[in-house]
Amino acid sequence: MNETVQLNLAFILFLPWYVILAVLYCAYPSWPRTRARWAFDVGSLALATVATVASTQLSVRFGDTSVDAMWPQVLATAVSYGVFLGVMTLAFFVRRNFLRKAPQ
Template sequence: MNPQVELNLALILFIPWFSILGWLFWAYPRQPRNAARTCFDSAALVLSGVAAFWGMHWGMHNADPHAGAIWKQVLATSVAYGLFLAVLSAALIARWRWLRAGRAAV
């Protein structure tokens, strides 16, 4: 297998699922949709992707070399998925509180 593909396989395989979760994060709730919300959502999605990318590489480089090649992929996938969900969940909670505070002020 191509070394670059092997190194990025975890992320390549999760791109469809990350895209679905990212779209759901972006689309709901539908209102209010202003420039600040668009910037916040964009930053959260980029940060989630960067965290997943970093976690995948960290997992590939720190997996036990004696456990076998498949376990490098398993660790990389688990770390990447966990970081993606952690960042997106934190952004979801922050956005929910921000929108709720904005409604209370109106």
């Protein structure tokens, strides 16, 4: 298997689920749709993507293969999913407070 694909396999396999979560994050709440919210959403998704890819790669590189050769991929999947959910959850609550204070 190509080394680049192997390094990012956990991210690639979870990519459809990350897209579904990103669409749900952007769709709710449906109001207000301002440029500031759009910019915040794009920034949050970009930060989540970078953090997820970085955590995937670090987990694969530092996963212990003495137990099983598949363990680094399992570790990378769990860690990257947790990182993605953590960033998106934090962004959701920050955005909620941001929208309350935004001028209407």
